[in-house]
Amino acid sequence: MKAPVRVAVTGAAGQIGYALLFRIAAGDMLGPDQPVILHLLEITPALPALQGVVMELNDCAFPTLHGVVATDDVNVAFKDVDYALLVGARPRGPGMERKDLLEANGAIFAPQGKAINDHAKRDVKVLVVGNPANTNALIAQQNAPDLDPNCFTAMVRLDHNRAISQLAEKTGALNTDIRKVTIWGNHSSTQYPDVHHASVKGKPALEQIDQAWYEGSFIPTVQQRGAAIIKARGASSAASAASAAIDHMRNWALGTAEGDWVSMGIPSDGSYGIAPGVIYGYPCTCKDGKFAIVQGLAINEFSRARMDATDKELREERAGVEHLFAKK
Ligand code: NAD
Numbered sequence: 001m002k003a004p005v006r007v008a009v010t011g012a013a014g015q016i017g018y019a020l021l022f023r024i025a026a027g028d029m030l031g032p033d034q035p036v037i038l039h040l041l042e043i044t045p046a047l048p049a050l051q052g053v054v055m056e057l058n059d060c061a062f063p064t065l066h067g068v069v070a071t072d073d074v075n076v077a078f079k080d081v082d083y084a085l086l087v088g089a090r091p092r093g094p095g096m097e098r099k100d101l102l103e104a105n106g107a108i109f110a111p112q113g114k115a116i117n118d119h120a121k122r123d124v125k126v127l128v129v130g131n132p133a134n135t136n137a138l139i140a141q142q143n144a145p146d147l148d149p150n151c152f153t154a155m156v157r158l159d160h161n162r163a164i165s166q167l168a169e170k171t172g173a174l175n176t177d178i179r180k181v182t183i184w185g186n187h188s189s190t191q192y193p194d195v196h197h198a199s200v201k202g203k204p205a206l207e208q209i210d211q212a213w214y215e216g217s218f219i220p221t222v223q224q225r226g227a228a229i230i231k232a233r234g235a236s237s238a239a240s241a242a243s244a245a246i247d248h249m250r251n252w253a254l255g256t257a258e259g260d261w262v263s264m265g266i267p268s269d270g271s272y273g274i275a276p277g278v279i280y281g282y283p284c285t286c287k288d289g290k291f292a293i294v295q296g297l298a299i300n301e302f303s304r305a306r307m308d309a310t311d312k313e314l315r316e317e318r319a320g321v322e323h324l325f326a327k328k
């Protein structure tokens with residue numbers, strides 16, 4: 001067994017939290033040889049419910065769970081943490097757009113970014129799940145001036161997994177037969193699910209589907225999947241979101257598979273002509289705890305227009321929250 005690492009989860013008494021904590025504690029995220037100490041953050045009124053979750057975590061007697069800290073204090077929650085999953089936020093209700101939530105959630109992520117800056121490990125890996133995830137990640141990052149900006153990422157992995165599943169179902173393949181799908185941009189309805197570089201059983205995906213299905217069904221289905229689940233369930237996706245968060249962190253920490261890539265919302269370095277600084281979904285490989293953007297992919301006009309549209313939305317979201325950034 002390795003030495004334990006500290007993993008913070010915010011919104012720990014919420015529905016994603018309930019689907020996430022037990023898997024992290026069981027070793028699904030960092031491996032069966034990596035013990036974890038969970039740091040669980042909630043708002044004060046949710047602390048009694050959180051205590052119930054802590055009781056259940058303890059009752060599982062997980063070999064890899066070496067401790068639990070439950071708190072409503074951001075400074076305690078992020079003290080010495082190696083990983084932070086920022087889930088706590090207000091979920092979108094029926095008919096609401098993510099943009100409506102920017103201001104309310106911004107007020108959560110600025111103080112959390114500052115507390116991470118002041119208390120977390122210097123190489124902390126932060127994943128923002130709470131919506132609007134990309135711009136919330138930017139707000140947290142911009143309140144953590146002492147940390148490497150690349151410590152902060154946002155989740156587009158659920159969209160990536162949805163794209164794999166849709167493509168597998170259409171082509172009669174297994175999920176494991178699909179390689180190199182990409183989610184470019186924002187975790188919102190402007191995201192661009194791209195299969196131009198994807199393969200199914202080693203052959204180009206675009207040769208196995210027709211353009212009408214790709215444009216008219218696949219892209220809107222992946223873009224609108226979150227809203228479809230809210231409509232069907234009366235609540236936003238939880239177990240699949242938790243599973244995607246585990247996938248994102250596991251790949252970032254332990255690496256991606258040879259011959260494939262994953263989609264991660266990461267600070268743009270200007271690659272593929274995207275505005276530098278916005279947290280943009282890119283195809284990434286990971287090695288030794290670091291991510292790298294897959295470079296050199298050919299981008300046709302169809303893709304270019306969609307990549308730019310989601311970039312534009314992210315630049316607009318950024319303009320709306322700049323007042324929440326720490327003064328430089
Ligand atoms: P939920 O309402 O069930 O749980 C959210 C929890 O966060 C609540 O327990 C609440 O008390 C807590 N919370 C609120 N403010 C907090 C704060 N300042 N500090 C700590 N905790 C706080 O919601 P959920 O279904 O678990 O969803 C959480 C978020 O994840 C939502 O914003 C949702 O839209 C988002 N989401 C993102 C994706 C994605 O792919 N990126 C997918 C699904 C859901």
Ligand code: LMR
Nearest residue numbers: 091092131226227236237
């Ligand atoms: C999802 O993609 O399932 C969620 O982000 C939906 C939402 O808006 O909460």
